[in-house]
Amino acid sequence: ETGVTQTPRHLVMGMTNKKSLKCEQHLGHNAMYWYKQSAKKPLELMFVYNFKEQTENNSVPSRFSPECPNSSHLFLHLHTLQPEDSALYLCASSQDRGLAKETQYFGPGTRLLVL
Amino acid sequence: QKEVEQNSGPLSVPEGAIASLNCTYSDRGSQSFFWYRQYSGKSPELIMFIYSNGDKEDGRFTAQLNKASQYVSLLIRDSQPSDSATYLCAVKGGDKIIFGKGTRLHILP
Numbered sequence: 001e002t003g004v005t006q007t008p009r010h011l012v013m014g015m016t017n018k019k020s021l022k023c024e025q026h027l028g029h030n031a032m033y034w035y036k037q038s039a040k041k042p043l044e045l046m047f048v049y050n051f052k053e054q055t056e057n058n059s060v061p062s063r064f065s066p067e068c069p070n071s072s073h074l075f076l077h078l079h080t081l082q083p084e085d086s087a088l089y090l091c092a093s094s095q096d097r098g099l100a101k102e103t104q105y106f107g108p109g110t111r112l113l114v115l
Numbered sequence: 116q117k118e119v120e121q122n123s124g125p126l127s128v129p130e131g132a133i134a135s136l137n138c139t140y141s142d143r144g145s146q147s148f149f150w151y152r153q154y155s156g157k158s159p160e161l162i163m164f165i166y167s168n169g170d171k172e173d174g175r176f177t178a179q180l181n182k183a184s185q186y187v188s189l190l191i192r193d194s195q196p197s198d199s200a201t202y203l204c205a206v207k208g209g210d211k212i213i214f215g216k217g218t219r220l221h222i223l224p
């Protein structure tokens with residue numbers, strides 16, 4: 001498998017559920033990202049990991065918890081979400097967060113609906 | 116607050132014509148500029164990047180960068196119905212990439 005993959009592709013969950021989103025990149029990159037994309041809003045960067053270390057958390061509520069066990073895998077653990085958290089969650093990877101010419105490659109996304 | 120601005124559209128262009136998409140940014144220290152295409156229900160796909168002032172051509176696509184005026188544009192020649200999508204401008208300064216809201220492009224058959 002190549003590129004950036006995400007599972008599941010679609011997820012419906014209740015506000016009391018706990019679920020996890022998974023991202024895997026096969027590009028040999030060292031940086032991985034979680035973005036949230038809601039209708040009519042720009043992409044919102046949530047978390048950044050560079051060489052497995054979390055380097056950015058953009059004031060994301062604690063009901064979202066990231067985990068990066070190695071440079072190829074990234075998880076987003078979800079618990080007690082709200083309906084307004086319904087969105088497309090995109091994972092991306094790049095060679096290195098610090099490079100000026102860093103190019104990010106996106107996975108297909110997980111479409112999340114919170115009921 | 117660093118910002119990237121794009122006209123949300125929709126921008127309607129006849130098939131075969133040139134589509135021109137524009138993006139302005141606020142951070143003068145920005146170094147790298149990217150155009151992503153996003154089809155409805157799909158993830159963003161990188162189509163062009165540009166780092167230096169001037170034009171960069173790749174097939175039917177030309178990216179234009181003017182750092183003095185803080186704008187970057189994307190021209191699509193010989194527009195095809197398959198070019199209908201939302202185009203996201205992304206700007207990187209330091210270690211932060213900021214995305215615009217995107218411009219919806221509709222190619223009229």
